[in-house]
Amino acid sequence: MQVDVLDHPLAAVALTILRDESTSRPTFRAALHDLAMMLVYEAARTLPTTPVTVRTPLAETTGARLAVEPVVVPVLRAGLGMLPAAHAFVPDAVSAFIGLARDEETFQPTVYLESVPADLTGRPVLLLDPMLATGGSALHALRLLANRGARGIVVVSVVSAPEGIAALEASGLDLRLVTAAVDDGLNDTAYIVPGLGDAGDRLFGAV
Ligand code: PRP
Ligand code: URA
Numbered sequence: 001m002q003v004d005v006l007d008h009p010l011a012a013v014a015l016t017i018l019r020d021e022s023t024s025r026p027t028f029r030a031a032l033h034d035l036a037m038m039l040v041y042e043a044a045r046t047l048p049t050t051p052v053t054v055r056t057p058l059a060e061t062t063g064a065r066l067a068v069e070p071v072v073v074p075v076l077r078a079g080l081g082m083l084p085a086a087h088a089f090v091p092d093a094v095s096a097f098i099g100l101a102r103d104e105e106t107f108q109p110t111v112y113l114e115s116v117p118a119d120l121t122g123r124p125v126l127l128l129d130p131m132l133a134t135g136g137s138a139l140h141a142l143r144l145l146a147n148r149g150a151r152g153i154v155v156v157s158v159v160s161a162p163e164g165i166a167a168l169e170a171s172g173l174d175l176r177l178v179t180a181a182v183d184d185g186l187n188d189t190a191y192i193v194p195g196l197g198d199a200g201d202r203l204f205g206a207v
Contacts, residue, residue: 001169002176004042011038015180018158018196028202029081032130035158035180036085043126043154043178044070044089068123069093071150075100075129075141076113078199082128082156094123098141102133107190109137114144121149130158130199132179133192135167142173152176158199159183161192 014035017023023031049064072086073079076099086093099113117123125145132138138155145153151174160179163186168175183192196202 001165001173003165003182004176004178005182006038006042006178006180008038011035011180014038015158019194021197023202025202025205032081032158032199032203033085036082036128036130036156037088039156039158039178039180040082040085040089040126040128043156043176046152046154046176047090047124066090070124070126071096071117071120072126072128073098073116073141073145075127075137077204078130079128081199081203082130082158086126086128093126098144100137100140102137102190104189107134107136109140111140116144116148119149120145123150125150125153127153127155129155131192131195132157132160132164132168132177133186134161134190135164138164139167139171142168142171142175146173154178159192159195161186161195 014031017031048067050067051062052065053060054063069092070090072093073096074083096116097113100109100111102109127141142153153175155175155177157179159181161183183195187193
């Protein structure tokens, strides 16, 4: 699995705002949007393009358009905070939704929504979730997408734990991970340390 860790001063600034426990909810949401813009931009580097001819005011030249519109898949809830950034770059993308809630005792995801096209064959897929902790949620989503024909899925994460990366690598799936940070590891409640806390709660409030 190819792992790309975004190395950019603006990404480091946005990530620091996200990590800071005193960051307000609106500021957290804005910083996640900013960082997701940078991550999606990097994740989109591998999207295939087709040459097109355009006429400038001066001459005809060759440009590019996306060969196939990608499918963007936020993992609810926290992945929703990254969806506007994906829409900004690929406005015609199809959005699919996977709703997962991690059981806080077993750390296994329970599924409450799967709204995904039946056939993803030949379609680039970006999976959006700010947190890759044990990797259980990402793996559930990835297996669902792979079972529907998706290949070369790009996982877009803000903070990744080594344990989650190892779990994705062990899956044998054809993947690329784009992340802003690889942190130290998980604590005994499977939270990423130093991490940024519960991303869904910080975005939307505890339910
Ligand atoms: C969080 C996070 C990931 C998952 C990561 O979601 O957004 O989806 O946990 O943990 P894992 O790698 O160990 O599976 P959570 O289930 O808390 O739901 P939420 O986004 O609705 O808060
Ligand atoms: N989910 C989160 O939101 N944060 C973590 O650190 C782990 C799982």
